[in-house]
Structure formats: structure tokens, C-alpha cells
Amino acid sequence: MLLSADRVVLPTGSVEPGWVEANDDRITGAGGGTPPAPVARHLPGTLVPGFVDTHSHGGGGAAFPSGDPVEAATVLAAHRAHGTTTMMASLVTDTIERLERSVRALAPLVRSGELAGIHLEGPWLSADHCGAHDPALLRAPDPAEVARVLDAGDDTVRMVTLAPELAGGLDTVALLADRGVIAAIGHSDATDAVTRRAIDVGARLATHLFNAMRPIHHREPGPVLALVEDPRAFVELIADGIHLHPEVLRWAATSAPHRFLLVTDAMAAAGAADGDYDLGPVLVLVRDGVARLASNGAIAGSTLTMDRAVRYAVQVVGLPLDAVVEAATNTPARLHGLADVGAIEPGRRADLVHLDHTLHVVDVMRAGTWLE
Numbered sequence: 511m512l513l514s515a516d517r518v519v520l521p522t523g524s525v526e527p528g529w530v531e532a533n534d535d536r537i538t539g540a541g542g543g544t545p546p547a548p549v550a551r552h553l554p555g556t557l558v559p560g561f562v563d564t565h566s567h568g569g570g571g572a573a574f575p576s577g578d579p580v581e582a583a584t585v586l587a588a589h590r591a592h593g594t595t596t597m598m599a600s601l602v603t604d605t606i607e608r609l610e611r612s613v614r615a616l617a618p619l620v621r622s623g624e625l626a627g628i629h630l631e632g633p634w635l636s637a638d639h640c641g642a643h644d645p646a647l648l649r650a651p652d653p654a655e656v657a658r659v660l661d662a663g664d665d666t667v668r669m670v671t672l673a674p675e676l677a678g679g680l681d682t683v684a685l686l687a688d689r690g691v692i693a694a695i696g697h698s699d700a701t702d703a704v705t706r707r708a709i710d711v712g713a714r715l716a717t718h719l720f721n722a723m724r725p726i727h728h729r730e731p732g733p734v735l736a737l738v739e740d741p742r743a744f745v746e747l748i749a750d751g752i753h754l755h756p757e758v759l760r761w762a763a764t765s766a767p768h769r770f771l772l773v774t775d776a777m778a779a780a781g782a783a784d785g786d787y788d789l790g791p792v793l794v795l796v797r798d799g800v801a802r803l804a805s806n807g808a809i810a811g812s813t814l815t816m817d818r819a820v821r822y823a824v825q826v827v828g829l830p831l832d833a834v835v836e837a838a839t840n841t842p843a844r845l846h847g848l849a850d851v852g853a854i855e856p857g858r859r860a861d862l863v864h865l866d867h868t869l870h871v872v873d874v875m876r877a878g879t880w881l882e
Contacts, residue, residue, distance in 0.1 A: 514549045515557040519835045521853045530557060532860035535877040540854050553864045559839040559854050560595030560861025560876060561816040564846055565629060565746055565773035567600045567789060569780035574599040575790040577612030582619055588781040592815035593863040595876040596626050596851045602790035603632030603643035606655060610662040620666035626848055627668030635697035636673040641722040642803050642810035644791050651682040667691060668846060671717040673698035674708035687712025695733055697722045705733040709740050718775055719745040719762055721753050738765050744845045746773045749819040750812050752800060756827045763829055771842040772819045777801050777811035821869045
């Protein structure tokens with residue numbers, strides 16, 4: 511299958527025009543200019559890699575924290591329609607027993623390749639920055655307890671968000687790093703010094719930078735500056751116009767080039783209607799596309815899809831398309847060691863998104879097959 515497009519975003523940058531060749535489920539060639547043979551189809555607009563979302567809780571009216579594989583399939587279908595061909599399942603704070611059950615239930619989807627992994631966001635978080643997590647279920651990170659949940663997934667848990675300033679926090683970061691699991695700093699009241707120590711012992715990511723963490727202060731900068739400045743750390747950004755002011759998003763993106771990744775932090779209402787939804791053990795009210803806790807009005811994830819995040823980052827924030835596409839594809843793939851996806855280059859899986867001239871999704875290909 512040989513495709514051409516007005517523009518193709520390659521790892522080295524955009525080419526106009528460009529072409530991509532795929533054989534079965536693999537990309538076998540890509541380049542700019544005249545295609546090497548007659549094309550099967552010309553795609554007016556832009557061709558980009560399939561999006562990679564490594565922090566999402568749900569969509570299409572369903573959610574990952576339920577641990578139900580049928581709900582997980584609904585979430586995946588909802589986001590694939592918007593161009594996300596690789597997704598990690600994010601859970602929320604709950605009891606250790608229920609987390610173990612959810613991890614065991616979702617693990618087969620990781621082994622089959624439907625999911626890229628499981629992300630535990632909580633319960634090892636700061637009560638001062640708990641956001642949409644149930645404060646009654648929060649706890650300090652005991653490395654043995656964390657290992658117990660990892661073991662339940664048999665190496666399918668790929669990321670854990672925690673507050674490193676809590677008792678046992680730094681030891682848990684070291685444990686995660688030793689086991690090849692991404693330790694992410696989030697929902698945290700960590701100081702600058704603790705954050706830098708956590709990076710030294712293995713932390714590699716900021717969970718939704720700025721949101722649910724100690725803010726920058728001129729006498730105690732907290733975790734933000736350390737995470738943005740350290741070349742070993744990556745930072746998640748939610749580009750929905752609600753979680754971050756566009757100027758803040760622009761500063762973070764330009765301050766951490768090739769290290770910022772777009773995530774949706776989506777809950778069940780992404781790609782679905784306003785209404786009342788469960789996010790793990792808490793109730794979320796979605797009104798006018800904004801998700802907030804029923805109990806106190808705190809922001810509770812988003813209703814974002816990755817195509818909308820890309821449009822917002824380009825059209826509102828003003829970031830270059832190539833940098834935004836990288837943040838929605840290759841950067842999360844690189845961070846999480848997903849060498850099979852995230853870029854249009856020979857050998858990778860044939861995951862492609864056809865965008866029109868306004869960056870809206872026209873068609874989505876996953877593993878060489880156009881989705882209906």
C-alpha cells in the first residue's frame with residue numbers, strides 16, 4: 511500500500527508533499543517528494559503517526575478503573591476514532607485489593623497488545639494535592655505494598671505516579687526504577703530538593719505538570735523547575751484550555767523540547783455526552799465538557815481526546831505542528847520504551863492518522879488496517 515499526502519510528519523520533520531508505504535502491519539518506506547511508484551490513495555491534508563496516550567482513565571462512557579475488559583474495549587474504540595492507536599490504562603486511587611483485581615483483569619490486554627501498559631495513579635499521593643482522588647484512601651508508599659500490586663500485573667504495570675516526599679517515597683522510586691517501571695512525580699507537595707533527589711534515584715516523569723502539585727514560589731520552587739530543567743525528566747502537559755493557561759503550556763513546552771508529552775488524562779466522558787460518571791470510587795459531574803468532582807468541584811481529569819489536544823496546542827498555544835506531533839507520538843513512545851510505535855519510519859507498526867487542513871481526523875489506520 512503506497513499513500514501520498516500534502517504533508518507527512520516524519521521523525522526528521524515535515525515533508526511537503528510526502529509518501530508512506532506499508533506492507534501488512536509494517537511501514538516499509540517513507541519520504542518526501544515524488545512517490546517511488548503509483549500511489550493507491552492520495553490524502554489531502556497531513557499524515558501523522560498514530561497518537562500515543564500514556565495517561566488516560568476512560569472514554570466513550572466507559573473507564574479503565576472498573577477493571578472490566580469490555581469497558582476497556584469501549585475506551586480504546588472511543589479514543590482510536592480520534593487517532594489514538596496506542597494507549598495506556600490509568601487507574602485511580604482505590605484500596606490495594608481492588609487495584610490488584612483491576613490490574614489482574616487488564617493485564618491480558620497488555621499482553622495481547624491492545625494496551626501499552628497499566629498506570630497506577632495513586633493511592634500513594636499527597637493529601638494536600640489529592641485532586642480527584644479520594645483522600646480517605648490515600649497512603650504513604652510502602653515499597654513492599656507497591657511491589658505487591660506490581661506483582662499482580664506480572665510486569666504489565668509500566669508507570670506509577672506517587673508523591674516522593676511521603677515516608678517511603680524515595681525508596682519506592684528506587685524500587686520502581688530497579689524494576690523498569692516509570693516513576694512519575696505527581697499529586698505531590700515535594701520541595702525542589704526532594705524532587706531533585708527523586709530524579710537522582712530514578713524518577714523520570716512529571717504527572718500533569720503544574721496540576722495537583724506544589725506551585726512555584728520564589729523562595730521554594732517546588733517540583734516544577736526541577737522537572738523542567740533536568741534533561742533526565744519528561745513532563746506531561748494537558749492541552750485542553752482548562753488545566754493550563756496557554757502561556758504556561760507554551761513556557762513548559764519550549765523549556766523542555768523533546769521532553770514534553772501531551773496526555774489527555776481523560777475520564778469516561780471523553781468522546782461522550784455530559785452527565786454523571788464514576789471515576790473509580792468517586793462521582794464526577796461533567797457539564798459543558800468540564801469534569802469536576804461532585805463532592806467539592808475539583809477538576810477530575812478531562813474530556814479531552816488527543817486530536818483536540820493537538821489542535822489546541824497548534825492553533826491556540828501557537829506551538830509548531832512538528833513539535834506538537836512529536837509530543838503526541840514519538841516522545842511518549844520513547845519515554846516508555848515503545849519502539850514499535852510513535853513515528854512514521856520503516857519497521858514501525860503502520861499506525862497513521864490522516865488529518866484535514868484544520869487538523870481534524872479524517873481516517874485512522876492501526877496495524878495497517880483503516881478503522882471504520
